[in-house]
Amino acid sequence: MQLYNIKHPEQVVSFKQAVLQGLGKDQGLFFPATIPSFTEQEINELLALPFVERAAKILGAFIGDEFSQEEVKELATNAFNFPAPVVQVSDNIWTLELFHGPTLAFKDFGGRFMSQVLRLLAKEKKITILTATSGDTGAAVAHAFYKIPNIEVVVLYPKGRISELQEKLFCTLGQNIKTIAIDGDFDACQALVKQAFDDAELREAIGLNSANSINISRLLAQITYYFEAYARLPRDKQVVVSVPSGNFGNLTAGLLAKAMGLPVAKFIAATNANDTVPRYLASGNWEPQQTRATLSNAMDVSRPNNWPRIEELFKVKGWDLHADLFSAPVSDATTVQTILELDKLGYVSEPHGAVGFRVLADALQPGQVGVFLGTAHPAKFKAEVEKVLGRDIGLPEALAYHQQLPLLSENFPADYARLKEFLLTNTAAAQANKAK
Numbered sequence: 001m002q003l004y005n006i007k008h009p010e011q012v013v014s015f016k017q018a019v020l021q022g023l024g025k026d027q028g029l030f031f032p033a034t035i036p037s038f039t040e041q042e043i044n045e046l047l048a049l050p051f052v053e054r055a056a057k058i059l060g061a062f063i064g065d066e067f068s069q070e071e072v073k074e075l076a077t078n079a080f081n082f083p084a085p086v087v088q089v090s091d092n093i094w095t096l097e098l099f100h101g102p103t104l105a106f107k108d109f110g111g112r113f114m115s116q117v118l119r120l121l122a123k124e125k126k127i128t129i130l131t132a133t134s135g136d137t138g139a140a141v142a143h144a145f146y147k148i149p150n151i152e153v154v155v156l157y158p159k160g161r162i163s164e165l166q167e168k169l170f171c172t173l174g175q176n177i178k179t180i181a182i183d184g185d186f187d188a189c190q191a192l193v194k195q196a197f198d199d200a201e202l203r204e205a206i207g208l209n210s211a212n213s214i215n216i217s218r219l220l221a222q223i224t225y226y227f228e229a230y231a232r233l234p235r236d237k238q239v240v241v242s243v244p245s246g247n248f249g250n251l252t253a254g255l256l257a258k259a260m261g262l263p264v265a266k267f268i269a270a271t272n273a274n275d276t277v278p279r280y281l282a283s284g285n286w287e288p289q290q291t292r293a294t295l296s297n298a299m300d301v302s303r304p305n306n307w308p309r310i311e312e313l314f315k316v317k318g319w320d321l322h323a324d325l326f327s328a329p330v331s332d333a334t335t336v337q338t339i340l341e342l343d344k345l346g347y348v349s350e351p352h353g354a355v356g357f358r359v360l361a362d363a364l365q366p367g368q369v370g371v372f373l374g375t376a377h378p379a380k381f382k383a384e385v386e387k388v389l390g391r392d393i394g395l396p397e398a399l400a401y402h403q404q405l406p407l408l409s410e411n412f413p414a415d416y417a418r419l420k421e422f423l424l425t426n427t428a429a430a431q432a433n434k435a436k
Contacts, residue, residue: 001066007029056069063220075120084225086371109225110222113218114144128154128209158186168403179410182413185300192416196416214306222254239369241268244299246298247305255313273332340388348393352375382399
């Protein structure tokens with residue numbers, strides 16, 4: 001598989017190189033030089049397969065030239081060892097529940113697949129993964145890489161801007177997982193990560209890698225569950241998919257599934273008050289504003305990193321951005337009302353899923369069925385959901401266990417010099433390089 005840097009198309013790398021590098025020159029995102037596609041018959045054959053077997057074929061179409069068929073199957077089997085059920089919510093709307101993995105969020109799919117790929121690639125050189133999270137990425141990455149040899153993970157997150165349970169889930173592990181609460185918002189954390197990748201000295205010293213949604217391995221993993229959603233829906237109507245969107249990696253994966261031949265009629269990018277993309281699609285002007293804190297905090301992103309990939313895909317495919325993509329924001333007040341509405345339908349949702357449902361329900365047309373992505377277990381936002389519903393929703397075992405553990409995080413200002421000093425003095429890769 002070859003990928004090129006969107007900012008510098010002359011920079012072409014293999015899948016393995018792209019996974020190890022994370023970003024290209026000038027922080028450019030890697031994009032597939034060729035997007036494999038399936039015929040209608042092949043799509044139907046894929047949809048009839050069990051999830052893991054189907055996932056291995058989808059992933060193999062991308063990376064089968066760099067990994068053997070047996071290796072790809074092993075990667076899929078080890079990464080996707082939990083279900084992704086499709087649950088009916090109303091007459092014409094379903095939800096794809098992506099929160100049945102170890103950290104109860106959709107990020108488990110990408111995080112675990114990337115960890116399995118890097119497990120194969122990190123046998124000779126120590127790797128340091130640096131990533132920023134607005135909530136769920138940190139937990140998924142931390143758990144996916146926990147105790148994997150030769151790999152250390154450093155997660156930056158905005159202090160006080162993720163839920164207590166989100167924080168407990170990934171800031172209590174220790175060992176090869178280091179967590180840092182940054183005084184600032186998610187964009188400040190992301191800016192620090194970008195500075196680190198621009199620092200050639202640091203990259204070499206610690207074997208720097210990123211595990212957030214900019215890493216191509218995570219995007220490829222996420223393609224697989226869009227096929228699962230479609231496989232479980234009625235085939236006699238058009239299918240519309242609503243994706244709660246913050247950094248836009250999840251939506252990018254869905255659009256790649258469509259590019260491969262999955263016959264989704266339309267995608268919806270559902271956002272909260274951080275509405276850069278809805279405003280852009282309406283006006284044609286890219287005008288990020290100050291990031292606003294909302295109930296759906298994992299989507300509190302005003303400068304979505306994956307948007308260049310979406311624009312590149314539309315350009316490559318010759319699609320019409322306005323015809324094939326709809327985006328709308330949902331306020332916190334409407335999110336609260338939607339959680340109550342879903343509860344009356346017999347479905348307990350957290351804020352991000354509610355945002356996805358709201359825009360879908362408002363946009364769905366006759367002759368269409370819709371599916372929205374359930375990106376996190378309601379208990380990950382226990383306090384918020386219970387406040388809205390006025391009752392206890394309980395805690396899954398995974399969360400109950402981590403809730404009792406002490407936080408192990410450092411607390412830094414949003415200062416790159418301080419972060420660099422920490423990485424050079426507290427990572428095994430840096431110490432190993434010094435010893436050479």
